[in-house]
Amino acid sequence: MPDSNTDMPDKKMPIYLDYQATTPTDERVVAAMLPWFNEKFGNPHSGDHRHGWVSEEAVERARGQVASIIGAKPKEIIFTSGATESNNLSIKGVAHAADPSRRHIVTLATEHKCVLQSCKRLEEEGFDLTILGVRPDGLVDLDALADVLTERTLLVSVMAVNNEIGVIQPLAEIGALCRERGIYLHTDAAQAVGKIPLDVNAMNIDLMSITAHKFYGPKGVGALYIRRRPKVALRAEQDGGGQERGLRSGTVPTPLVVGFGEACAIAEREMPTEATRLADLRDRILGRLREALPTMHVHGDLDRRIPGNLNLSFANIDGQDLMMRLDGLSVSTGSACSSAIVEPSHVLQALDPDPALLHNSLRIGLGRYTTQEEIDRAADDIVAAVSSLQSASQIYEKA
Ligand SMILES: *Cc1c(COP(=O)(O)O)cnc(C)c1O
Numbered sequence: 001m002p003d004s005n006t007d008m009p010d011k012k013m014p015i016y017l018d019y020q021a022t023t024p025t026d027e028r029v030v031a032a033m034l035p036w037f038n039e040k041f042g043n044p045h046s047g048d049h050r051h052g053w054v055s056e057e058a059v060e061r062a063r064g065q066v067a068s069i070i071g072a073k074p075k076e077i078i079f080t081s082g083a084t085e086s087n088n089l090s091i092k093g094v095a096h097a098a099d100p101s102r103r104h105i106v107t108l109a110t111e112h113k114c115v116l117q118s119c120k121r122l123e124e125e126g127f128d129l130t131i132l133g134v135r136p137d138g139l140v141d142l143d144a145l146a147d148v149l150t151e152r153t154l155l156v157s158v159m160a161v162n163n164e165i166g167v168i169q170p171l172a173e174i175g176a177l178c179r180e181r182g183i184y185l186h187t188d189a190a191q192a193v194g195k196i197p198l199d200v201n202a203m204n205i206d207l208m209s210i211t212a213h214k215f216y217g218p219k220g221v222g223a224l225y226i227r228r229r230p231k232v233a234l235r236a237e238q239d240g241g242g243q244e245r246g247l248r249s250g251t252v253p254t255p256l257v258v259g260f261g262e263a264c265a266i267a268e269r270e271m272p273t274e275a276t277r278l279a280d281l282r283d284r285i286l287g288r289l290r291e292a293l294p295t296m297h298v299h300g301d302l303d304r305r306i307p308g309n310l311n312l313s314f315a316n317i318d319g320q321d322l323m324m325r326l327d328g329l330s331v332s333t334g335s336a337c338s339s340a341i342v343e344p345s346h347v348l349q350a351l352d353p354d355p356a357l358l359h360n361s362l363r364i365g366l367g368r369y370t371t372q373e374e375i376d377r378a379a380d381d382i383v384a385a386v387s388s389l390q391s392a393s394q395i396y397e398k399a
Contacts, residue, residue, distance in 0.1 A: 013330075014327065014328050014329050014330045015328060015329050015330065015374045015377060015378055016330045016369075016370075017329055017330060017331045017364050017365055017366065017370070017374075017378055018330050018331060018332050018363070018365050019308055019365035019366060019367030019370075020163050020164070020166070020191060020214070020308075020309060020332070020363065020365040021332060021365065022213050022214065022219065023213060023214060023215060023216045023367055023368070024216065024369065025213075025216060025217060025218050025259065025263075026216040026217075026262075026263060026266060026368070028262060028266060029216060029217055029218065029259045029262045029263050029266070030259070032258055032259060032261075032262040033218065033255045033256070033258055033259040033262075034255075036055070036058060036254045036255040036258050037255050040054055040055060040058070040254075041055075041254075042054055042055040042254075043055065043251060044056040044058070044059045044251070044252050044254055045241070045243055045251060045252070055254045058254055058257075058258050059079075059252050059254055059257050059258075060074065061258075061261060062257045062258050062260060062261025062262075063077050063079070063257075063261070064261075065260075065261035065262070065264045065265045065268075066210065066223050066260060066261060066264050067225075068264065068265075068268060069193060069194070069198070069264040069265075069267060069268045070189075070193065070198045070199065070200050070208060070210075070225060071198070071199035071200050071201055071202070072200050072225050073228070075228060076200075076225055076226055076227060076228050077223050077224075077225055077226075078223065078224050078226065078244040078245060078247050078248050079221065079222070079223055079244060079248065079252050079253075079257055079260075080221075080222050080223060080224055080248055081220055081221065081222060082211040082212075082213070082219070082220060082221065082222035083112075083114070083188060083190035083209045083210065083211035083214075083222050084114040084211075085222065086188075086209035086210065086211070086222050086223065086224040087112070087114045087115050087118055087157075087186075087188055087209045088114060088118050088237065089224055089234075089236075089237050089238075089247070089248065090157075090186045090207040090209060090224055090226075090234070091105070091115065091118040091119060091122065091155065091157055091186060092118055092121065092122065092237055093234040093235045093236065093237055093247070094154065094155050094184055094186070094207070094232065094233070094234055095122045095125075095127055095154065095155070096235040096237070097233040097234055097235040098154050098233070101152065102152055102153065102154035103126070103127050103128055103152060103154065104127070104128040104129075104130070104150060104152045104153040104154060105119055105122060105123075105127055105128070105129050105130070105153075105154060105155050105156075105157070106129075106130045106132060106145070106148055106149065106153060106155070106156045106157070107119050107129070107130075107131055107132070107156070107157045107158070108131070108132050108133075108134060108140060108157075108158055108159070108169075108350075109131050109132065109133050109134060109346065109350040110134050110138065110159070110162055110164075110165075110346070110347045110350045110351075111157065111158075111159055111188065112159065112163060112188055112190070113346075115157055115159070115188055116131070116346075119131070119157065127154075128152070130148045132144060132145060132148060133350060134350050134351065136351055136352060136353070137167070137300060137301035137304075137351075138162060138165050138167040138299070138300035138301055138347075138350075138351055139167055139169060139170065139301060139304060140158060140169055140170065140174065142170065142173055142174070142177070145174065145177060146177055149177065149178075149181055149183060151181075153181070153183045154183065154184065155183065155184045155185075155186060156174065156177075156178050156183055156184070156185050156186070157185075157186040157187070157188070158171070158174055158185070158186075158187055159187060159188040159189070159190075159191070159192075160187045160188065160189040160191070160192035160196075160198065160208075161189070161191035161192040161195065161196065161306050162191065162300070162347060163190065163191050163347075164299075164311055164345055164347040164348070164363055165299050165300030165305075165309065165311045165347060165348075165351075166191070166300060166305045166306045166308070166309025166310075166311070167300045167301050167304055167305050168192070168196060168304045168305060168306065169187075170304075171185075171187060171198075171203045171205065172202060172203045172204070175203045175204030175205055176204060178204065178206075179204040184206040184207065184232060185204060185205050185206050185207070186205075186206065186207040186208070186209070187205055187207070187208050187209070188209045189208050189209060189210055190209060190210065190211045190214050190222075191214060191306065192306070193210050193214075193215060193264075193267070194214075194215030194216070194263070194264070194267030194268075194271060195215065195271070195275070195306045195307075195308065196271075196275075196306060197271070200225060200227065205225070205227070206226075206227045206232050207224065207225060207226055207227070207232060207234075208224070208225035209222065209223075209224055210222050210223045210224070210225070212256070212259065212260040212263055215263055215267050216263050216266065216267070216367075216368060217259050217260045217262070217263030217264075218255075218256050218259045218260065220253070220256055221253060221256035221257060221259070221260045222260070223260070224247075224248075226247070234247060236248065236249070238250065274368060275307050276307075278307040278308045278366050278367070278370070279307035281366055281370060281372060281375050282307050282308065282309075282310060282366055284372070284375055284376075284379075285310070285364070285366075285375045285376075285378060285379050286298075286310060288376075288379040288383070289312070289379055289382060289383065292379075292383040292387070293314060293382075293383060293386055293387070295314070295315045296312055296313070296314055296386075297312065297313045297314075297315075297353065297354075297357050298310065298311065298312055299311040299312070299313065299348055299351060299353065299357075299361060300351065307366075308365055308366040308367055308370075309363070309364070309365055309366075310362075310363070310364040311348075311361055311362070311363045311364075312361065312362050312364070313353070313357035313358075313360055313361045313362070314360055314362075314386045314389075314390070315356060315357070315390070316356070316389075316390055316393045316394075317360050317386060317389040317390055317393060318359065318360060318389075319333050319342070319359050319360035319361065320342065321389055322360055322362065322385055322386065322389060325381075325384075325385035325388070325389070326362075326381055326382065326385055328377070328381055329378055329381055329382075331362055331363060331364055331365075331378075332362075332363040332365070333360075333361060333362060333363070342359070344358040344359060344361075345361075348361055362382070364378070
């Protein structure tokens with residue numbers, strides 16, 4: 001018998017509802033990866049022998065699978081360690097390859113920190129940066145975007161799907177605005193690939209960042225799509241052996257890349273049915289919560305949104321108190337704890353909601369393994385926690 005005091009894994013795990021943070025690797029993906037750790041371990045860049053060739057073939061097959069899910073050509077995909085690296089490489093790499101007459105970069109206030117920080121780094125280097133606000137529904141205002149574009153604008157970087165509020169930006173419209181003016185469009189598609197259909201040509205996307213672990217692939221691998229026609233000028237940001245067309249030196253990790261490719265193939269096949277199932281579950285929990293908690297607020301547009309995301313606030317309660325009562329659920333708050341003070345997220349702040357709703361938001365992320373039973377338990381837990389906190393705060397107000 002295991003000692004119950006030391007056997008941590010025996011403790012019941014909460015219900016996982018944080019699929020925007022990461023996803024478990026699909027068993028089919030793990031199975032596809034396994035032979036490439038030890039049985040077929042050759043360096044894919046070893047051109048002198050069969051061990052290398054076998055690995056290279058696997059890497060190229062995966063490149064094709066990644067290209068396919070976004071309508072790209074395999075030659076337009078380079079492998080990286082994930083979306084953070086792809087965002088850094090695309091934004092800085094385009095800036096560092098640019099003509100001096102184009103020194104203006106445009107991005108959104110609701111972007112992931114790695115996009116915002118990369119842009120701010122370039123601003124320190126002398127580039128001009130416009131950080132555009134969003135509408136209260138979280139979507140970009142296309143007229144406001146068109147207004148800030150000039151003949152000096154080099155790059156627009158707008159995420160496909162927001163990681164906190166799940167809203168889908170109008171990429172095709174943004175792509176058309178950019179293409180007309182000869183401006184590159186980069187999109188951080190970490191939360192979009194495998195969830196919504198994407199087509200780099202129909203949407204006029206020039207650069208796209210992808211990461212495997214947000215859609216049931218392994219952590220530590222991703223890709224950057226770089227358009228070849230019209231060609232995007234990009235400078236490498238890492239020096240070395242010149243792998244990945246000289247743009248990303250370093251040995252390509254065959255097992256991770258094979259898993260990434262398999263995750264793309266599965267998502268491409270299963271996306272329509274999975275999206276319908278998740279939308280039904282999402283509507284179910286939303287309906288239950290709304291019925292029991294009529295003052296609940298949903299952050300971000302509900303229609304232009306991926307099916308697996310909700311971001312909610314409840315009046316008159318404190319976010320920390322709420323999280324303490326939800327220890328049976330692995331959900332995320334919209335806040336970041338920086339040096340002991342709890343800061344509302346920059347994304348929610350950009351939506352400019354009633355300030356009372358900024359400090360108690362809850363992000364619920366549903367995914368491939370979420371069941372109806374889990375959703376119902378989560379709804380019950382949230383209703384119980386919020387109701388008891390709200391009635392406690394009413395007692396305080398009366399006293
Ligand atoms: C997760 C995420 C990232 C970071 O991706 P990593 O592969 O973990 O570096 C970047 N942008 C968005 C929108 C994300 O959701």
